[in-house]
Amino acid sequence: MGRISFILFSRRKKQDEDICRGIDRSKLPAHVAVIMDGNGRWARKRGLPRAAGHRAGVERVRTIVRMSSDIGIKYLTLYAFSTENWKRPKDEVNTLMALLIEFLKKELAELHEKNVRILTLGDLSKLPRDVAAEIERAKNTTKENTGLTLNMAINYGARQEIAEAVKKALIEKKDPDEVTESYVSSLLYTAGQPDPDLIIRTSKETRLSNFLLYQAAYSELYFTKTLWPDFDEAQFAKALKSYAERKRRFGGI
Numbered sequence: 001m002g003r004i005s006f007i008l009f010s011r012r013k014k015q016d017e018d019i020c021r022g023i024d025r026s027k028l029p030a031h032v033a034v035i036m037d038g039n040g041r042w043a044r045k046r047g048l049p050r051a052a053g054h055r056a057g058v059e060r061v062r063t064i065v066r067m068s069s070d071i072g073i074k075y076l077t078l079y080a081f082s083t084e085n086w087k088r089p090k091d092e093v094n095t096l097m098a099l100l101i102e103f104l105k106k107e108l109a110e111l112h113e114k115n116v117r118i119l120t121l122g123d124l125s126k127l128p129r130d131v132a133a134e135i136e137r138a139k140n141t142t143k144e145n146t147g148l149t150l151n152m153a154i155n156y157g158a159r160q161e162i163a164e165a166v167k168k169a170l171i172e173k174k175d176p177d178e179v180t181e182s183y184v185s186s187l188l189y190t191a192g193q194p195d196p197d198l199i200i201r202t203s204k205e206t207r208l209s210n211f212l213l214y215q216a217a218y219s220e221l222y223f224t225k226t227l228w229p230d231f232d233e234a235q236f237a238k239a240l241k242s243y244a245e246r247k248r249r250f251g252g253i
Contacts, residue, residue: 023071023237027244029197031075032068033151033219035211036061038203038227045227051095056229058099062107067233069114069148071240075193076150077121079211083157086126097131100154104138111138115147121189122156123164149193158213161189190215198243202228218250 036057043053061078068076081096111118118138127135135154165187169179185191195215199208204225208216222239224231 023240024244025072028071028073028240029220029243030073031077031194031196031198032073032240033077033079033196033199033212033216034064035079035199035201035205035209036228036231037201037205039229041203042227042229050092053229054092054095054099058103060229060231061103063232064236065107065111065116065148065150066114067236069116073148075196076148077153077190077196077212078151079153079156079209081122081154081156082210083122083155083160084210086155097128101131101134104134108138108141111150112142112145115145116142117145117147117149118142119149119151121151121153121161123160124155126155151190151193153211156189157210158208159210162214184214188214195219197248198222198239200224200239202226202231218248220246220248 039053039057040050041053042056043050046052064078065076080100085096086093118135118141120135120139124132124135135152165184168187169183174183190212195217196212196219198221199212199216199219200222201208202224204223206223212219220243222242224235224239226235
């Protein structure tokens with residue numbers, strides 16, 4: 001069994017290397033953010049329950065996190081659960097929470113070994129106690145790591161984030177002249193991190209859906225019809241190559 005696992009690992013590593021060979025590492029985005037959309041549609045197309053789509057989506061998270069770490073991306077932000085997702089059926093919410101716990105328990109050792117640091121964006125106080133505890137364990141275990149920073153946006157909404165930043169500013173009683181762009185950035189969940197260079201959204205939709213609205217001011221946007229469970233290494237490489245070909249002017253010439 002060990003021999004088979006080694007062969008599969010070696011084969012996967014070679015495939016990853018072949019896919020990544022055409023990517024210009026000097027033009028990689030420092031920060032990639034992903035709106036992972038299409039799990040339900042992926043399942044429906046196959047006559048499966050939505051839970052099967054979410055489980056397939058978790059497998060794709062493993063793929064993209066591993067590839068991001070291997071090729072040298074510094075920050076990866078995944079939109080895992082929005083403030084609006086509580087409106088979904090209770091069974092589906094419970095499934096998503098259970099999959100989050102399962103992912104962290106199964107993957108934490110490997111993520112830690114790969115020097116990945118896990119952080120969260122969002123209000124964790126609203127999460128079930130066992131979910132919040134598992135997240136905190138993952139964050140504490142990896143807090144000293146210096147490789148890829150994996151931001152998991154959980155119970156996250158950009159408008160909520162901005163409202164919380166305003167509250168902090170009011171509490172600090174800042175003089176209006178002190179409220180600069182850099183000060184506002186320091187109050188956001190992503191404080192101390194670069195804004196996303198590239199935001200990817202899967203499954204054909206072409207909107208940001210309350211995701212990183214302040215930070216996305218000059219992000220490059222990449223929309224694909226590919227459903228999230230089908231967004232593999234080749235699809236990710238295609239998005240990275242598209243980014244590398246763009247000219248970013250930030251309002252200049």
